[in-house]
Amino acid sequence: MLYAQTTPADKRAGFRERLASGQLLRFPGAFNPLSARLIERKGFDGVYISGAVLSADLGLPDIGLTTLTEVAVRAKQIARMTELPAIVDADTGFGEPMNVARTVQEMEDAGLAGLHIEDQINPKRCGHLDGKQVVDEHTALQRIRAAVDARRDPNFLIMARTDIAAVDGLDAAIDRAKALVDAGADAIFPEAMRSLEEFAAMRAAVDVPLLANMTEFGKSELFTVQQLADVGMNLVIWPVSLLRLAMGAADRGLDELADAGALTRLLPEMQHRADLYDLIDYEGYNHFDTSIFNFTVAR
Numbered sequence: 001m002l003y004a005q006t007t008p009a010d011k012r013a014g015f016r017e018r019l020a021s022g023q024l025l026r027f028p029g030a031f032n033p034l035s036a037r038l039i040e041r042k043g044f045d046g047v048y049i050s051g052a053v054l055s056a057d058l059g060l061p062d063i064g065l066t067t068l069t070e071v072a073v074r075a076k077q078i079a080r081m082t083e084l085p086a087i088v089d090a091d092t093g094f095g096e097p098m099n100v101a102r103t104v105q106e107m108e109d110a111g112l113a114g115l116h117i118e119d120q121i122n123p124k125r126c127g128h129l130d131g132k133q134v135v136d137e138h139t140a141l142q143r144i145r146a147a148v149d150a151r152r153d154p155n156f157l158i159m160a161r162t163d164i165a166a167v168d169g170l171d172a173a174i175d176r177a178k179a180l181v182d183a184g185a186d187a188i189f190p191e192a193m194r195s196l197e198e199f200a201a202m203r204a205a206v207d208v209p210l211l212a213n214m215t216e217f218g219k220s221e222l223f224t225v226q227q228l229a230d231v232g233m234n235l236v237i238w239p240v241s242l243l244r245l246a247m248g249a250a251d252r253g254l255d256e257l258a259d260a261g262a263l264t265r266l267l268p269e270m271q272h273r274a275d276l277y278d279l280i281d282y283e284g285y286n287h288f289d290t291s292i293f294n295f296t297v298a299r
Helices: 008-020 033-041 051-057 068-079 097-109 137-150 170-182 196-205 225-230 241-260 264-269 273-279 282-287
Strands: 025-028 047-049 086-089 114-118 157-162 187-190 211-213 235-238
Touching (some): 008 157, 025 047, 033 047, 033 068, 033 241, 033 273, 051 068, 051 086, 051 241, 068 086, 068 097, 097 137, 114 137, 137 170, 157 170, 170 196, 187 211, 241 264, 273 282
Parallel strands (some): 025 235, 047 086, 086 114, 114 157, 157 187, 211 235
16 A cells, blocks of 8 residues: 555665575566556566656657656656665766766665666667767766765665667777776666677676666567576666557557447456556555445456
8 A cells, every 4th residue: 555665775775685696687667656566566576767768758759858856756656666676767867977976866865776877978869779979988987986976875776887889899898897897886787788698798797787678679689588697697677668568559549449439349458447456455545544445346
C-alpha cells in the first residue's frame, strides 16, 4: 500500500551487496510507477529509469531537453513505488561539474540506488544513433570526480557511461573506461557494444561491475541473459522495451477503435480490471477506510 517499505538506504546497501556477488542483475526499464511495481512482481532484480523514456513520455526527443528537476521528480515517483533498487540515466549530469554534484544529491534525495553519467557533449543524442560526439578525457573525468565527491551515501552507485566506442573504436573505449575507474567510477556502462567479444574485452580490461544495454533497434545484437552472464556482465538493462510494447499495443488498439468502433476483440489483450486493482493494492487501502474496498470484480 502507498509506497515501498524498504528505505532508500537499505535498497542501496542490498543492491551493492548483490552487485558484489558477481551475478548478473536484470533491470527492465520502467516507463511509469505502475510498471515499476509490475517489474518487481515479475521477480526482476531492479528497475532502470531511462532518459530516453522520460523524454519520450514528454513527447520530446532524447537530446538533453529534459531538466534535472523533471528527471528527479519522475525518478522519485518511480523509485518509491517498488521495493527494488532503481538506477537512473542522468545524461551528462545536467551541466558543469557543480551541476553534476547537485544531480547526485538530488537523486540521492529522490531515493535512487544509483545513476550513470555519460561522456557525450551537449546536445547529446541516443547512444545508438550515428553522429555522436564525446567530450575530451579531462572533462569526462571531471564529471565523475564531481559525482563521487558530492555523494553522501557511500552505497549510492556512481556509474560512468562512455559512448566513445562508436566514435573512436573499442580500444579508445577500453582506455577511457580505465581512466573513469581511476577517477572513482563504481561501475562502467560501455555503450553500443556490437558483439559479445567487445563485452568480453571490456570485462578483461576493468575490474568493476559492467552494464550491458539491450535496447532494441540499436547497434548491439540482443543477447540473452545467459550469454551476457557468460562474458562476465553484472547488469543488463532493457531501457525502452516496456514503453515500446505499451505504445505498440496502444497504436493497434486505436486502429481497432477507429476501424471497428469498439474494442471488444482486444479485450483478451488488456490487463483486466481485477489485475490492475491487485497491482495497485486497492484492497490494502481498506485498512484506513472500509468504504474504499467494498466491492468484487468479476473475471
